[in-house]
Amino acid sequence: MTALISLTGVNKYYGDYHALRDINLTINEGEFFSLLGPSGCGKTTLLRTIAGFEGVSEGVVVIGGKDMQGVPANMRPTNMVFQSYAIFPHLTVAENVAFGLRKKKDMDKAAKDLAVDEALTMVGLKGFGDRQAHALSGGQRQRVALARALILKPKVLLLDEPLSALDKKMREQMQVELMRLQRHVGITFILVTHDQEEALVMSDRIAVMFEGEIGQLADPETLYRRPNGRRVAEFIGKMNFLKANVTNVGDTIDVNVDGLGPCTIAAEQAPSGINLGEAAVGIRPETLAILFDGQTTDRETIAGTVDEVVYYGDMTYYDVRIDGVAETLNIAMKNLIGRPVLDVGAQTTVVWDARSLVLLP
Amino acid sequence: MISPPLIYAILMLAIPIGAIVLFSFWTQNFMDVDTTFTLNNYREIIEKPIYFALLQRSLFVSGTVTFVTVILAFPVAYFVSFHVPAHRKSLWLFLITIPFWTSYLIRVFLWKVILGYNGVVNTGLINVGLIDEPLTFILYNVNAVIITLAHAFAPFAILPIFVALEKIDRSLLEASEDLGESKLSTFFRVTLPLSMPGLVAAVLIVFIPTIGDYVTPELMGGAGGKLIANMIQTQFLALNNAPLGAALAIVAMLCVAAISLLFVFLNRRWLRGRS
Numbered sequence: 199m200t201a202l203i204s205l206t207g208v209n210k211y212y213g214d215y216h217a218l219r220d221i222n223l224t225i226n227e228g229e230f231f232s233l234l235g236p237s238g239c240g241k242t243t244l245l246r247t248i249a250g251f252e253g254v255s256e257g258v259v260v261i262g263g264k265d266m267q268g269v270p271a272n273m274r275p276t277n278m279v280f281q282s283y284a285i286f287p288h289l290t291v292a293e294n295v296a297f298g299l300r301k302k303k304d305m306d307k308a309a310k311d312l313a314v315d316e317a318l319t320m321v322g323l324k325g326f327g328d329r330q331a332h333a334l335s336g337g338q339r340q341r342v343a344l345a346r347a348l349i350l351k352p353k354v355l356l357l358d359e360p361l362s363a364l365d366k367k368m369r370e371q372m373q374v375e376l377m378r379l380q381r382h383v384g385i386t387f388i389l390v391t392h393d394q395e396e397a398l399v400m401s402d403r404i405a406v407m408f409e410g411e412i413g414q415l416a417d418p419e420t421l422y423r424r425p426n427g428r429r430v431a432e433f434i435g436k437m438n439f440l441k442a443n444v445t446n447v448g449d450t451i452d453v454n455v456d457g458l459g460p461c462t463i464a465a466e467q468a469p470s471g472i473n474l475g476e477a478a479v480g481i482r483p484e485t486l487a488i489l490f491d492g493q494t495t496d497r498e499t500i501a502g503t504v505d506e507v508v509y510y511g512d513m514t515y516y517d518v519r520i521d522g523v524a525e526t527l528n529i530a531m532k533n534l535i536g537r538p539v540l541d542v543g544a545q546t547t548v549v550w551d552a553r554s555l556v557l558l559p
Numbered sequence: 560m561i562s563p564p565l566i567y568a569i570l571m572l573a574i575p576i577g578a579i580v581l582f583s584f585w586t587q588n589f590m591d592v593d594t595t596f597t598l599n600n601y602r603e604i605i606e607k608p609i610y611f612a613l614l615q616r617s618l619f620v621s622g623t624v625t626f627v628t629v630i631l632a633f634p635v636a637y638f639v640s641f642h643v644p645a646h647r648k649s650l651w652l653f654l655i656t657i658p659f660w661t662s663y664l665i666r667v668f669l670w671k672v673i674l675g676y677n678g679v680v681n682t683g684l685i686n687v688g689l690i691d692e693p694l695t696f697i698l699y700n701v702n703a704v705i706i707t708l709a710h711a712f713a714p715f716a717i718l719p720i721f722v723a724l725e726k727i728d729r730s731l732l733e734a735s736e737d738l739g740e741s742k743l744s745t746f747f748r749v750t751l752p753l754s755m756p757g758l759v760a761a762v763l764i765v766f767i768p769t770i771g772d773y774v775t776p777e778l779m780g781g782a783g784g785k786l787i788a789n790m791i792q793t794q795f796l797a798l799n800n801a802p803l804g805a806a807l808a809i810v811a812m813l814c815v816a817a818i819s820l821l822f823v824f825l826n827r828r829w830l831r832g833r834s
Binding site: 249251270271272273276277278280281282284286287288297298300301346347350 | 728730731733734735736737738739740741748749752753
């Protein structure tokens, strides 16, 4: 894999406001990369510095081996799909898609028309060329925006929250389509999103951003299973946190977890450089289980009381109170055949496994 | 049931226009009006070249005023919309309305002071040494009328253009740059087409009232700068020929209507693409 974009020591200030804090980042060729974070974390600012709409206060942005210092947006090998799609309302669909072709002097009219047709076919809008832009639905606008950007064969496609304006069904459909499109054209996609599920589904790698800095950069599975800190763990999926005390650090780590008792975890379940003493342990709801009547297990168990039941149809989420812990544990159970939905107040047995714990500083 | 707006429209619009139309088909006898139907007034307007010449001059003056006003208003509107910080925009619009704080008549007289034989412009230019004798082509002719009207109608042109520019989604401009266009070509490919409704509105708002303007040519136009409205006034009052004045008014109105409809049609075409 070759690096296509690299950001080195990038800082951005708006007056006193420090929008980007010392960003170091390498994005590879052909990669689906996501910038994930809560609103105001700087992910859109970062995308706009790559696109050339924002300059950097400090640091270097390199795209395709060229320093982008002083290179305006219209001269960069990037194209963008805007959050609002930014479809030109005074032009037809075909004119929108062909907008950027004006500068391609080596293409004649027929070649341009052919390229527009191909681009529209690629995004599933064959035959929509003569439509007025205002007559399109949200999903169709998005496709026009994609066709308009991809027709220019950029090295990088930048997507600024492209799915946030769509309804849930449409969003899920477009996620799959965007992944397929990315594989088809083979260029680097950089997606900005605040939706952790969207990022997990679509990305090869994700940078999670908080307050202008990158909290963790990893592939989706690592990010989910081994968050490097509490804010990443809280932002991505649901996570139970228990206070813990690290009693021994060696090839394995011994931890005394509040409510669960002492256990031993592997070194990769903890961040590097963990010290003895107070820490926290994170447990995903789906790695805990409730032991229903008549079931047995060879894993660790602990007694608990059901405090709250949230029924989702395919899943039931239980809040279970265990002795010695102030917060309840959130447990996700699949509603398999024969499994009852417990009532609030029911006495139950919680099953847990030391392998699913993640130690957090 | 006749609703109040309809009564209002009939009283304020239909009856006066109907009266003018009726008058235009009548004839003035010394003291009273002969109410037999006749097309003589219109025939006279067509046959005597003075009316056509006046109408032509009026169209030329309001056309020029409209052109000058809109061309000068656009940069102002653009500046306020794109370069003034959001929290100062209303202050700027407020400042633009300052000329309205004084009566129009006073503003016209101020232009006389500025443009006159011994006025600000001439004394200034003579003192600087650029000219030896006062310029005379800037007062009591068509030029003076155009300058005065263009100044007076500037805010009317700025506001609709400003509104149209404000409505342009700024991400469209970024999209254009992202697709390879420079700031200048973005202006011509995106900003200008999208501000067209505002431009057309500005053209109509300036053109329609200026063609019927009577005060400005009366005070600034001198002998050679009189327009069709002055002739209508002369017919009604000085010459006591209300029917001919009415017929002239109808002809002028039809000209305005024809040109306005053309612009409305153009606007429709531009508006078609808006959601």
